[in-house]
Amino acid sequence: MNQTLNETLNPQLQSWVVSANAAGCDFPIQNLPFGRFRTQGDSGWRIGVAIGDQVLDLRKAGLTDHADMHRLMQATLQERQALRQALSEGLRMGSTRQSAWEPALLAQSAVELGLPCEVGDYTDFYVGIHHASEVGRQFRPDNPLLPNYKWVPIGYHGRASTLQASGSSFHRPMGQVKAPDAAQPVLAPCARLDIELELGIFIGQPNAQGVPVSIQDAEQHVFGITLFNDWSARDIQAWEYQPLGPFLSKNFASTVSPWMVTMEALEPFRQPFSRPEGDPDPLPYLDSVSNRTRGAIAVQMEVVLQTARMAREGHAGDVISRSSFAEAAYWTVAQLVTHHTVNGCALRAGDLLGSGTLSGPTLAQSGSLLELTTGGKNRITLSNGETRGFLEDGDTVVLRAYCEGAGARRIGFGECRGTVLPARTEG
Amino acid sequence: MNQTLNETLNPQLQSWVVSANAAGCDFPIQNLPFGRFRTQGDSGWRIGVAIGDQVLDLRKAGLTDHADMHRLMQATLQERQALRQALSEGLRMGSTRQSAWEPALLAQSAVELGLPCEVGDYTDFYVGIHHASEVGRQFRPDNPLLPNYKWVPIGYHGRASTLQASGSSFHRPMGQVKAPDAAQPVLAPCARLDIELELGIFIGQPNAQGVPVSIQDAEQHVFGITLFNDWSARDIQAWEYQPLGPFLSKNFASTVSPWMVTMEALEPFRQPFSRPEGDPDPLPYLDSVSNRTRGAIAVQMEVVLQTARMAREGHAGDVISRSSFAEAAYWTVAQLVTHHTVNGCALRAGDLLGSGTLSGPTLAQSGSLLELTTGGKNRITLSNGETRGFLEDGDTVVLRAYCEGAGARRIGFGECRGTVLPARTEG
Numbered sequence: 007m008n009q010t011l012n013e014t015l016n017p018q019l020q021s022w023v024v025s026a027n028a029a030g031c032d033f034p035i036q037n038l039p040f041g042r043f044r045t046q047g048d049s050g051w052r053i054g055v056a057i058g059d060q061v062l063d064l065r066k067a068g069l070t071d072h073a074d075m076h077r078l079m080q081a082t083l084q085e086r087q088a089l090r091q092a093l094s095e096g097l098r099m100g101s102t103r104q105s106a107w108e109p110a111l112l113a114q115s116a117v118e119l120g121l122p123c124e125v126g127d128y129t130d131f132y133v134g135i136h137h138a139s140e141v142g143r144q145f146r147p148d149n150p151l152l153p154n155y156k157w158v159p160i161g162y163h164g165r166a167s168t169l170q171a172s173g174s175s176f177h178r179p180m181g182q183v184k185a186p187d188a189a190q191p192v193l194a195p196c197a198r199l200d201i202e203l204e205l206g207i208f209i210g211q212p213n214a215q216g217v218p219v220s221i222q223d224a225e226q227h228v229f230g231i232t233l234f235n236d237w238s239a240r241d242i243q244a245w246e247y248q249p250l251g252p253f254l255s256k257n258f259a260s261t262v263s264p265w266m267v268t269m270e271a272l273e274p275f276r277q278p279f280s281r282p283e284g285d286p287d288p289l290p291y292l293d294s295v296s297n298r299t300r301g302a303i304a305v306q307m308e309v310v311l312q313t314a315r316m317a318r319e320g321h322a323g324d325v326i327s328r329s330s331f332a333e334a335a336y337w338t339v340a341q342l343v344t345h346h347t348v349n350g351c352a353l354r355a356g357d358l359l360g361s362g363t364l365s366g367p368t369l370a371q372s373g374s375l376l377e378l379t380t381g382g383k384n385r386i387t388l389s390n391g392e393t394r395g396f397l398e399d400g401d402t403v404v405l406r407a408y409c410e411g412a413g414a415r416r417i418g419f420g421e422c423r424g425t426v427l428p429a430r431t432e433g
Numbered sequence: 434m435n436q437t438l439n440e441t442l443n444p445q446l447q448s449w450v451v452s453a454n455a456a457g458c459d460f461p462i463q464n465l466p467f468g469r470f471r472t473q474g475d476s477g478w479r480i481g482v483a484i485g486d487q488v489l490d491l492r493k494a495g496l497t498d499h500a501d502m503h504r505l506m507q508a509t510l511q512e513r514q515a516l517r518q519a520l521s522e523g524l525r526m527g528s529t530r531q532s533a534w535e536p537a538l539l540a541q542s543a544v545e546l547g548l549p550c551e552v553g554d555y556t557d558f559y560v561g562i563h564h565a566s567e568v569g570r571q572f573r574p575d576n577p578l579l580p581n582y583k584w585v586p587i588g589y590h591g592r593a594s595t596l597q598a599s600g601s602s603f604h605r606p607m608g609q610v611k612a613p614d615a616a617q618p619v620l621a622p623c624a625r626l627d628i629e630l631e632l633g634i635f636i637g638q639p640n641a642q643g644v645p646v647s648i649q650d651a652e653q654h655v656f657g658i659t660l661f662n663d664w665s666a667r668d669i670q671a672w673e674y675q676p677l678g679p680f681l682s683k684n685f686a687s688t689v690s691p692w693m694v695t696m697e698a699l700e701p702f703r704q705p706f707s708r709p710e711g712d713p714d715p716l717p718y719l720d721s722v723s724n725r726t727r728g729a730i731a732v733q734m735e736v737v738l739q740t741a742r743m744a745r746e747g748h749a750g751d752v753i754s755r756s757s758f759a760e761a762a763y764w765t766v767a768q769l770v771t772h773h774t775v776n777g778c779a780l781r782a783g784d785l786l787g788s789g790t791l792s793g794p795t796l797a798q799s800g801s802l803l804e805l806t807t808g809g810k811n812r813i814t815l816s817n818g819e820t821r822g823f824l825e826d827g828d829t830v831v832l833r834a835y836c837e838g839a840g841a842r843r844i845g846f847g848e849c850r851g852t853v854l855p856a857r858t859e860g
Contacts (some may be wrong), residue, residue: 126553127594132677145676152675157618158609162677163590163684167554167779168642177643179776182585182716191584193718193775215595215686216604216857242776248579249572250559250589251678257590258776259642289609291620348620349606349669349685350857352594430643430777 014038014094015274017415021097022104023111025058032408032418033057038093039230039265039420042075043117051120053078056265056420057097059114066110067103069093075123076355079210079229086210086229090270119173119264122208122232123356125166129346130204130236130256130360132160135336137363140377145244156285159292159337159345164236164360165257175425176259178399181242191245195429198240198382199397203309203373203405205331206234207339207359208266215352221294224340227353230266231339233307233405233422234360237261240376240396262358263405263422274414276300279338291348292341301338305331305419307364307407309373313392314400323404324388327378329371331407334364399428441465441521442701444842448524449531450538452485459835459845460484465520466657466692466847469502470544478547480505483692483847484524486541493537494530496520502550503782506637506656513637513656517697546600546691549635549659550783552593556773557631557663557683557787559587562763564790567804572671583712586719586764586772591663591787592684599660602852603686605826608669618672622856625667625809626824630736630800630832632758633661634766634786635693642779648721651767654780657693658766660734660832660849661787664688667803667823689785690832690849701841703727706765718775719768728765732758732846734791734834736800740819741827750831751815754805756798758834761791826855 021035033056042051054061096103142150184191210229243255279301312323365373372378382395402425410416448462460483469478481488491497523530569577611618637656670682706728739750792800799805809822829852837843
């Protein structure tokens with residue numbers, strides 16, 4: 007950790023934005039995540055930084071002369087650190103910037119928070135080994151974890167056009183489903199609608215086509231991390247996914263949280279990364295000392311389910327699962343970037359890499375209902391007595407995450423919220 | 434076929450651009466495909482229409498007031514037909530526009546032709562049933578054509594960032610490969626580099642997220658069709674593709690031809706579409722009278738291979754395969770659009786749908802070397818005595834296509850050309 011970073015991460019730092027100093031606040035001055043917002047009448051998105059319950063308009067604060075998030079994300083490491091330093095100093099208790107920056111603050115509750123940037127290409131990985139094993143058991147009982155899993159960071163391309171900002175809703179998808187004993191499929195509303203608890207990794211610095219990114223350089227290409235809910239239609243998936251992978255079972259909607267938590271802010275929460283005893287070492291291109299000593303990131307995550315009845319009754323919902331990135335992931339962020347580019351594939355600023363479902367080793371740490379209910383067979387009972395196998399119309403799912411410990415100030419990711427509307431069956 | 438279209442398709446029409454009237458010319462006045470070009474010093478792409486060996490600058494000709502291809506592609510059907518009519522009238526022999534438009538013409542050989550538009554999302558389908566059957570035999574000998582194939586237009590998402598304009602080259606990809614008898618994979622240059630002969634379907638009018646496109650309306654959402662070469666690393670693919678589909682085996686490069694041949698220009702080449710006797714009918718949402726009576730498009734295609742030695746010796750290359758869209762495809766363009774959106778997935782102007790490899794029923798109609806050489810086992814011998822299993826460094830592949838017959842003027846698609854460079858092994 008370099009000196010500049012150490013200073014912006016000092017847990018004693020307080021902000022003149024009072025809400026940022028509250029215990030449990032996701033956005034203390036040590037976090038400083040980037041996102042996009044707009045107010046009524048704005049012609050486009052503005053770049054903001056979350057601080058407490060406020061958002062700082064970066065251009066109004068004089069910290070950029072543009073509102074192009076991709077341009078900001080492509081900045082060099084030095085430029086990014088200088089911007090972080092300027093934000094930290096200006097927002098600090100006693101800063102001479104306070105009076106100049108106060109007019110650049112808006113309440114987060116008073117603005118619309120968008121996707122953190124426009125996404126060119128979205129890739130979904132599959133780093134959750136407990137998820138891969140359990141889903142494998144359900145889709146392929148005789149062959150749960152395929153032989154390539156411990157060698158290849160499995161990934162596939164997803165759809166950018168249907169990424170949604172937190173707070174959006176979507177219609178339950180229609181699709182072809184086929185009962186195991188049916189002679190043929192039918193078009194029907196998805197009956198096994200699920201969530202996937204993921205992190206979203208946003209690329210900053212691009213690599214040119216044909217030029218792989220080494221594992222040593224990989225993290226320099228990552229701008230920040232969000233929460234990500236990759237809604238999944240399990241019945242559609244089971245029928246369509248062979249031989250080319252999931253398609254309509256995934257691309258109807260995916261929800262992204264508004265704030266990109268930077269790699270700089272995550273610095274105190276880095277941990278050694280290792281594989282279980284007896285597993286093969288990764289191939290040399292996916293291995294480095296740094297990846298072993300600090301490849302993991304200790305992010306704690308939780309899934310909240312709020313049914314329509316709960317919403318009507320003013321009940322915020324139940325936490326139905328808690329998991330941890332470090333416990334769930336078989337591959338690191340750096341390994342994903344390096345593997346993705348080893349063939350010369352170009353990543354661009356704003357590209358999104360989903361981690362894959364981050365289930366921990368126990369049932370209570372399931373990142374999907376498919377796992378939590380064992381394919382819908384063991385329904386969960388909620389605190390108000392309702393039960394769920396898969397999602398019902400009107401259900402809202404909220405993902406949350408935070409990092410704490412290691413003598414650092416706790417930081418959070420905000421929330422990733424989406425609501426299921428009934429299927430449109432008229433078509 | 435409506436009256437306006439009939440008139441622009443009249444095979445007797447001649448252009449004052451003399452090269453457009455030559456027999457065998459891809460771009461007679463009946464074609465009028467759209468693309469993007471630039472010359473040295475241009476700050477951005479311009480919109481052009483191919484006519485003979487020239488390109489007409491649409492803005493210079495006064496036919497648009499912008500250079501935004503997505504905006505042009507989103508035009509209503511009426512606006513598109515009006516533009517086509519204006520182009521046809523202005524380029525016609527004896528038109529009063531000739532002197533005004535001559536300065537808006539540039540030789541195609543004197544400009545750089547780009548991707549026809551920026552691509553947001555790229556989806557690859559798998560409509561070639563002969564391809565699916567033969568590849569299935571090689572990847573899964575006991576289970577070649579999966580049970581969903583005749584029900585689901587199988588597709589998956591690909592990568593937009595590595596789409597290349599015709600004339601580009603790319604490095605042979607590195608990747609994980611595993612010999613069947615090896616205990617573990619190695620990182621190595623792809624040894625089974627292949628082509629995929631496809632058509633590229635470009636979306637014009639978008640649909641909103643959550644709003645499916647019916648099969649009746651589907652073709653209104655298609656702007657035009659190009660050639661498409663979905664280069665494939667078969668050895669990387671075999672090791673990585675389960676369970677989530679192809680990834681690095683495909684996303685290192687795909688090549689798109691420069692000219693979008695519009696649905697209006699393809700009108701004379703529409704044909705009835707039917708399934709083999711005994712096959713199930715498509716589900717109702719994928720079926721319509723129009724799809725049965727005119728769902729197919731008679732596009733003839735060919736694959737040319739020019740080795741490095743041929744290039745040195747001034748040899749244009751050998752045609753190694755000839756195929757036909759109508760014979761190869763098990764699903765129609767309309768069925769792809771409707772299936773893609775049945776779950777509410779949003780398609781945007783400029784989105785690309787690859788058809789999948791368009792192999793005909795015989796070996797000589799193979800759209801990939803995997804099929805043509807039966808997995809590399811039966812090498813083909815070229816006219817200069819060289820042989821090929823898969824592609825070698827320095828090989829150039831050119832796809833070509835045309836429509837003819839039905840009393841109409843022959844039209845062509847131009848060419849889709851790409852060259853294989855050696856792997857970058859230093860990394």
